[in-house]
Amino acid sequence: MIEFKDVSKVYPNGTKGLNNVNIKINKGEFVVIVGLSGAGKSTLLRSINRLHEITSGEIIIDGKSITKARGKALLRCRRDIGMIFQNFNLVKRSTVLRNVLSGRVGYHSTIRTILGLFPKEDITIALNALKRVNLEEKAYSRADELSGGQQQRVSIARALAQEAKIILADEPVASLDPLTTKQVMDDLKRINKETGITTIVNLHFVDLARQYATRIVGVRAGEIVFDGSVEDATDDVFSSIYGRPVKQDEMLGAKV
Amino acid sequence: MDALKKRRLSLMKRLVTLILIIIILWASSAGSEVSISSLIDGLPGMGSLFLEMLPPDWSYFSYVTDPMLETIRMAIIGTTYGAIIAIPFALLSSRNVVKWPVIYYPFRFVMNLIRTIPELLLAALFVPVLGIGDNAGIMALSVFSFGVIAKLAYEAVEAIDNGPLEAMTAVGANKIQWIFYGVVPQVIASFVSYTLYCFEINVRAAAILGYVGAGGIGLYLNNTLKLFQYQRVSTIIIYTLIVVVIIDMISNKCREKLI
Numbered sequence: 355m356i357e358f359k360d361v362s363k364v365y366p367n368g369t370k371g372l373n374n375v376n377i378k379i380n381k382g383e384f385v386v387i388v389g390l391s392g393a394g395k396s397t398l399l400r401s402i403n404r405l406h407e408i409t410s411g412e413i414i415i416d417g418k419s420i421t422k423a424r425g426k427a428l429l430r431c432r433r434d435i436g437m438i439f440q441n442f443n444l445v446k447r448s449t450v451l452r453n454v455l456s457g458r459v460g461y462h463s464t465i466r467t468i469l470g471l472f473p474k475e476d477i478t479i480a481l482n483a484l485k486r487v488n489l490e491e492k493a494y495s496r497a498d499e500l501s502g503g504q505q506q507r508v509s510i511a512r513a514l515a516q517e518a519k520i521i522l523a524d525e526p527v528a529s530l531d532p533l534t535t536k537q538v539m540d541d542l543k544r545i546n547k548e549t550g551i552t553t554i555v556n557l558h559f560v561d562l563a564r565q566y567a568t569r570i571v572g573v574r575a576g577e578i579v580f581d582g583s584v585e586d587a588t589d590d591v592f593s594s595i596y597g598r599p600v601k602q603d604e605m606l607g608a609k610v
Numbered sequence: 611m612d613a614l615k616k617r618r619l620s621l622m623k624r625l626v627t628l629i630l631i632i633i634i635l636w637a638s639s640a641g642s643e644v645s646i647s648s649l650i651d652g653l654p655g656m657g658s659l660f661l662e663m664l665p666p667d668w669s670y671f672s673y674v675t676d677p678m679l680e681t682i683r684m685a686i687i688g689t690t691y692g693a694i695i696a697i698p699f700a701l702l703s704s705r706n707v708v709k710w711p712v713i714y715y716p717f718r719f720v721m722n723l724i725r726t727i728p729e730l731l732l733a734a735l736f737v738p739v740l741g742i743g744d745n746a747g748i749m750a751l752s753v754f755s756f757g758v759i760a761k762l763a764y765e766a767v768e769a770i771d772n773g774p775l776e777a778m779t780a781v782g783a784n785k786i787q788w789i790f791y792g793v794v795p796q797v798i799a800s801f802v803s804y805t806l807y808c809f810e811i812n813v814r815a816a817a818i819l820g821y822v823g824a825g826g827i828g829l830y831l832n833n834t835l836k837l838f839q840y841q842r843v844s845t846i847i848i849y850t851l852i853v854v855v856i857i858d859m860i861s862n863k864c865r866e867k868l869i
Contacts, residue, residue, distance in 0.1 A: 403780055433782035443773035445795045456791045460782035468790040509777070516781055 355380055356402060356520065356552070361411035363397055363576070371397040372408065373576040381519075382550040384543065386557050386567035390596055394576040395556040399522050402554070403435045404428065416519070433460030436513025438523040438542075442505040446498035450489065450508050453497055454480040457516035476515075483514035487541050503534025510541055521545075523555040527562070532606055539566050559606040560592050663844035670845040674830055678849060681826035682857075684747045684819070685812035691748070692755025693805045699756070700763035700801075706775065707767060707793060721764070725757035729815045733824035744825030747816060754815065755808045762804040763797065770796040799868045806861045813857050817850050 356379040363371035371394050379385055387395045400406040402413060404420060412421045420431045436457070444453045458476045459467045466472075472480075484490045487507035492500060497508065506526060513521050523542060527535040543566050546553040557563050563570055563584075570587040572580030572595035580591055592600050639645070701707050703717040733750035740746040770793060778792040820828025827846060834842040 405776065405780060429782040429784060431782070432780060435780070437777065437780035439773060439777065441773050443777035445774045445792070446771075447799065448795045452795075456778065456783075457781050459778075459787045459791060464784060464786045467787050512777075512781070 355414075355416060356554075357414040359412045359414065361401065361408050361413060363394075363401060363406065364409045370576045371406070372401065375411070375576075375578055377571065377578055377581065379552060379554065381552055382546070383552055384546045384566060384568045385552075385554045385571055386563040386569070387554065387571045387573055388557060388560070388563050388592070388595060389573035391558065393573045395573050396524055397576070398573060399524050399554060399556050402520070402522055403432050403437060405437075429460060433516060434519045436510075436516045436518035436521045438506070438509050438513060438521065438526045440525040440528045442502070442509050444497040444505055444508055444512075446496070448497060449494055450484065450497055450500065451477075451480055451493040453508055454483055454493075454511045454515045457483075457512040457514075460516070479517070480511070480515045483511040484508070486514060486545065487511050501534070502530050503537055506530065506534070506538050507541055510538070510545070514545065518551065520552045520554070523553065525556050525558070528558070535562070535606060542566070559604060560600050561605045563587070659840065662840040665841065666844040666848055667839075667841040668845070670842045671849060674827060674846055674849060677820075677827045677830055678853060680744055681816045681820075681828075682813060682853070684744050684751060684826055685809060685816045688748045688751025688816070689755045689805060689809040689812050691752035692757075692808065693759050693801075695752070695756045696760035696763055697801075699760040700767055701789065701793070703760070703764040704767040706770070706772065707789065718764070721757065721760045724753060725761055727753070727757070729754040730819070730822060733819045734822045737823045742823040742825075747819045747824035747826055750819060750824055751812050751816060755805075755812060758808045758811065759801075759804050762807075763801050766797045766800040766804075767793060803865045803868045806865050810854075810858050810861050813854055817854075 358375045358377045361372055361375040365371055375398065387398060389395045397406055401408050402415070402420070408421065412419055414420070415431060415435075418431065420428065423431050445456075452470075455472055455476060458472060458480065461476070462472070481490060481493060484493055487510050489500075489504060489507055489511065492504065492508075497505060500508065510521075521542070526542070527538055530538060539562060542553055542555065545551060555566070564587065567584055570580065570582060570584060571578060572587075572591065574595055574597065580587065580595055582591075589600060596604075699717055699721055703714050703721055705714055708714045729750050732753050733746055736746035736749045740749060774796065775788065775792040778788045783791060816826045816828075818828045818831070820826045820830065821832050823829070827850060831843065831846050834840075834846065
């Protein structure tokens with residue numbers, strides 16, 4: 355369970371990224387965060403694993419405060435949270451397998467990992483992770499030989515190899531075409547269902563949010579303005595989250 | 611009105627620049643007493659020297675093979691030492707690896723300072739300390755290579771994609787793992803390429819380090835010149851040319867493959 359307690363974030367230039375956010379996300383949920391760009395979706399997501407530091411309040415994950423975690427404890431917290439980025443963030447010159455194995459570094463000593471001496475079980479874990487996103491045969495290809503959608507699925511495999519309890523996906527499909535978007539979202543959803551891994555996804559496509567989410571959270575100006583089931587998230591709700599009627603290009607369906 | 615003023619100003623700037631360049635050129639040539647006429651007067655002398663160098667003393671080739679190999683060895687060892695010391699400096703000088711200016715500014719300063727010293731001067735400094743011979747040459751080339759490689763490598767590190775670094779932070783990697791999985795794979799090819807490039811420079815530099823007593827073929831070049839053995843001089847020059855061209859070719863091929 356992830357719990358935000360009065361979380362606020364003020365950027366050095368004075369803009370408020372998050373304003374007194376309180377929310378609980380339960381284990382196994384598939385939460386989609388929606389909002390305009392700049393509304394604070396990304397800040398909200400990245401504050402969970404402290405890629406962004408918050409200014410006040412506290413975030414508690416499975417009973418432990420990541421906000422107060424220092425040094426090794428923080429690394430341990432992060433190890434349990436997989437992250438998927440808009441630009442995949444793979445090392446393009448490395449092999450797919452090495453990229454997936456990089457998710458395992460938190461489990462081993464520094465010396466072992468820098469020499470690349472992963473135990474056999476880790477290789478098996480990494481290959482299994484690739485199998486789950488249907489990319490097992492690409493394990494020894496260089497990452498930049500893969501298409502965008504495939505690269506994104508490699509980054510999902512990295513999160514799986516991490517054996518994370520939570521997956522955070524920050525606009526995972528924003529640089530993909532509609533077809534690969536569906537593959538990536540299907541993979542995320544399937545993994546969420548099969549393993550009960552808590553999944554939080556930032557999206558700006560309204561129809562995708564409705565299709566995949568079990569719960570939708572609307573963010574506007576750093577505040578949570580909607581939190582409810584897909585059925586409750588009507589067009590009117592989206593209009594109020596966006597502060598204007600939903601546009602055609604915010605529907606993925608319109609692009610196909 | 612305003613546009614006209616600006617136009618005039620830019621014209622003035624160009625004129626001043628031109629005048630400055632002419633003054634600098636004139637002052638330099640007057641100061642070093644260089645003149646076109648003395649260059650032309652020297653032409654016949656150059657011609658006769660060139661004739662004296664022919665034909666090269668072919669038997670001398672085998673005699674200078676050992677110093678030639680020593681020159682290459684000096685370049686190899688010097689480049690390797692320099693490259694190894696360059697690694698921590700390149701990382702510690704990079705803003706995206708070390709977030710604190712108190713660390714990366716001093717490292718950059720040391721790096722830039724060392725880079726300003728020419729290799730011949732370094733060799734001249736090391737010869738009194740380490741004695742005449744290739745040790746002084748190796749040290750000079752190490753320090754020189756360090757300056758070149760560290761500078762190029764640090765610029766490569768600062769230009770890498772931030773994405774993988776962010777990803778490594780997110781998986782809970784510690785700083786060393788973060789460097790080895792986020793930074794190293796992104797710069798290793800450039801690093802090797804810069805090291806090879808530096809090796810090319812070092813072979814050329816090593817060939818003249820003997821002039822200040824720092825080992826290698828330069829010593830023989832100096833001696834034969836002093837003894838007016840011009841046919842041997844040309845042998846050395848041809849030999850050096852061949853070796854440099856071959857090494858450059860191999861190194862270039864390797865570097866092409868890397869990118």
